[in-house]
Amino acid sequence: MRKRPKTLARFLIRKYLMTSLLLLSLTIIFMSVIQFFISGTNQIAAKLCAEEIVRPDYQNIDTQTLEDVGGWLEILDETNRVIYTKGDVQEKHKQYTQNQLLETEGLRAMLKKDIYQFGPISFEVNQEAPKYMATFASFIGDDGNHYLCVTKMPSRSIRGNFTPVFTNVRSATFFSIFGKIVLLLIPILFIFIFCLWRYSKSVREHIIAPNNILIDGFRSIRNGDYSKKIHLNAEYEYVEIEETFNHMAHQLKEAEELRKAYEKERQLIFANMAHDLRTPITTIKGSAKAVEDGLVSQEDLGQVMATILSKTDHMNELVNRLLIFSKLESPEYQLQLQPLDLSELLRQVILEQWECAEENGITFEIDLPEAPIEISGDSVELRRVFDNLISNSIHHNPAGTTVHVQLTASEDHVVFTITDDGSRIPKDLQPQLFDPFVSGDRSRSTKGGSGLGLAISKKIVEKHGGRISFKELSPHQKLFQVRL
Numbered sequence: 001m002r003k004r005p006k007t008l009a010r011f012l013i014r015k016y017l018m019t020s021l022l023l024l025s026l027t028i029i030f031m032s033v034i035q036f037f038i039s040g041t042n043q044i045a046a047k048l049c050a051e052e053i054v055r056p057d058y059q060n061i062d063t064q065t066l067e068d069v070g071g072w073l074e075i076l077d078e079t080n081r082v083i084y085t086k087g088d089v090q091e092k093h094k095q096y097t098q099n100q101l102l103e104t105e106g107l108r109a110m111l112k113k114d115i116y117q118f119g120p121i122s123f124e125v126n127q128e129a130p131k132y133m134a135t136f137a138s139f140i141g142d143d144g145n146h147y148l149c150v151t152k153m154p155s156r157s158i159r160g161n162f163t164p165v166f167t168n169v170r171s172a173t174f175f176s177i178f179g180k181i182v183l184l185l186i187p188i189l190f191i192f193i194f195c196l197w198r199y200s201k202s203v204r205e206h207i208i209a210p211n212n213i214l215i216d217g218f219r220s221i222r223n224g225d226y227s228k229k230i231h232l233n234a235e236y237e238y239v240e241i242e243e244t245f246n247h248m249a250h251q252l253k254e255a256e257e258l259r260k261a262y263e264k265e266r267q268l269i270f271a272n273m274a275h276d277l278r279t280p281i282t283t284i285k286g287s288a289k290a291v292e293d294g295l296v297s298q299e300d301l302g303q304v305m306a307t308i309l310s311k312t313d314h315m316n317e318l319v320n321r322l323l324i325f326s327k328l329e330s331p332e333y334q335l336q337l338q339p340l341d342l343s344e345l346l347r348q349v350i351l352e353q354w355e356c357a358e359e360n361g362i363t364f365e366i367d368l369p370e371a372p373i374e375i376s377g378d379s380v381e382l383r384r385v386f387d388n389l390i391s392n393s394i395h396h397n398p399a400g401t402t403v404h405v406q407l408t409a410s411e412d413h414v415v416f417t418i419t420d421d422g423s424r425i426p427k428d429l430q431p432q433l434f435d436p437f438v439s440g441d442r443s444r445s446t447k448g449g450s451g452l453g454l455a456i457s458k459k460i461v462e463k464h465g466g467r468i469s470f471k472e473l474s475p476h477q478k479l480f481q482v483r484l
Contacts, residue, residue, distance in 0.1 A: 013199070013200055016196065016199055020192075047065035047066070048065060048066055048071065048135070048151055048153060049135045049137075049151065050134075050135040050151040051135065051149075053066075053151070054137045055139075056142045058084060058139075058147065058149065059084065063087050066087060066153065067087045069154070071151060071152055071154070072086060072087030072089045072152055072153075073087055073149070073151055073152075074093075074149075075149060075150070076096065077145070077148075078145070078146050078147075080096045080098070080101070081094065081095040090152075091132055101134070101150075104134040105134065105135075131155060132152050133153065133155050135150070136150055209234075210233070210238045214230065214232065214241065214245065216230075217230040217249070221252065226250075226252040226256050230246065265435070265436060277318065280311035280314050288308065291304060318452075321453070324384075324452075325452050325455060325456050325459070328456060328459035335463055336378045336380070337378055338376065338377075338379065339375075339376055340382075342382075342407065342484075343369055343373050344372065345386070346368055346386055346407055346416070347368065349383060349387050353391060353394060360397075360399060361400055362399070364402075364403050365403070365404040367406040367407070368405070369407060373407065373409045375414060375484060378464070381463075381464075382460065385456075385468075386416070388456065390405070390418065393422070396422070396423060398422060401421060401422035401423075402420065402421055403418060404419040405418050413466075413483055413484060414483075415481060416481070416484075417480070417481045417482075418480050419477065419478070419480075420478060421476050421477050422478075424476065424478070425470075425472070433454055434457075434458040434468065434470075436451065436455040461484070466482060467482075467483045468480070468482050468483075469481050469483075
């Protein structure tokens with residue numbers, strides 16, 4: 001037989017029943033203990049009874065307890081005439097008749113009161129009992145005469161309940177009382193069942209329902225649906241769980257999107273790398289085959305070998321840049337940070353590119369501060385960024401282009417900008433400029449670029465905590481900016 005799973009609802013209901021039974025048991029025990037100690041006060045109540053306190057020298061009877069409950073003592077002679085009192089007499093009589101004495105008899109007065117008791121708590125419903133009740137005891141005084149000792153007290157000063165003991169359980173009286181008890185227990189049972197139903201409903205609404213929503217959310221996450229958002233509509237603890245779950249789902253969604261982007265980028269890299277390597281390899285293979293077959297004359301052999309060497313250099317540059325890009329992609333790669341003067345680094349890069357700029361008819365306008373601009377960075381990698389941006393402005397613009405290089409500094413960052421009025425980058429390529437194997441030219445092979453320079457630059461700048469961006473200022477003017 002299959003074992004039923006341990007659900008939270010059954011666990012809580014079982015705990016509710018066990019706690020209710022335990023609480024009921026403890027209440028009964030507690031009330032019984034209190035009742036036991038209250039019952040022990042009969043020794044005190046006995047001091048209110050005439051038979052207990054009477055003595056031949058009645059003037060010395062101890063009435064302290066009797067007076068404490070508002071009672072008093074009366075001594076009657078054989079004709080029921082009051083000959084002596086002690087205490088604060090509330091009901092004055094000179095003489096009693098037999099009926100007057102019987103009406104105040106204690107047991108009779110107690111039986112006329114309807115008293116309901118719950119543990120140590122009791123209350124009266126019927127107030128038809130006499131105002132005062134009395135106990136009696138006959139005695140012989142020191143003078144040899146017969147007297148009657150009467151202790152009188154207010155009816156409210158003593159409260160008690162009498163429980164009959166039935167010797168015949170089949171009697172009509174017993175069944176009548178038993179029926180009343182059953183009638184009392186039935187609504188109590190219904191109240192308990194109603195409370196249990198309300199408790200179960202509350203558990204379902206405030207615990208089971210949020211848990212089911214949470215489980216459904218985790219199932220969606222397990223199945224790859226990271227867009228799942230949950231709303232538990234429950235107490236504060238569940239609000240924290242809801243916020244944590246939604247935050248986790250959002251992070252997983254971003255991570256999944258990033259993974260897909262990386263996967264797409266990786267596939268694009270392989271595809272473009274294959275494309276960029278196939279062309280020079282085809283050229284090298286064709287040229288080598290022509291030399292092998294004797295189709296190249298001695299006069300053209302030098303030119304063919306130069307072509308093979310050029311294509312080999314291009315392949316070598318592509319592989320080197322791909323290795324750099326892969327290195328920057330690795331999370332284990334750490335920059336070699338050290339203090340450096342960014343102004344001096346830029347001067348060195350511009351000086352190295354100056355001759356190439358003159359050969360290509362490019363004019364430089366330099367705006368660098370004289371004072372050092374100290375930052376913490378990797379000089380090798382930052383040199384690669386600036387070298388790539390300045391080299392692009394030289395090789396991807398026509399002769400006569402003016403390139404403006406500027407470096408500014410503020411309290412919390414430095415900004416490098418390079419602006420030119422050369423060739424326009426097509427609108428559809430601008431958003432992808434910093435993706436791998438994307439160049440401002442329609443064909444990456446136009447001027448020998450690998451299409452990895454800007455992608456490498458972006459990785460380097462981001463590893464420095466900065467940002468690189470492109471903006472077209474006008475149809476004939478564009479700007480690259482590095483913010484560190």
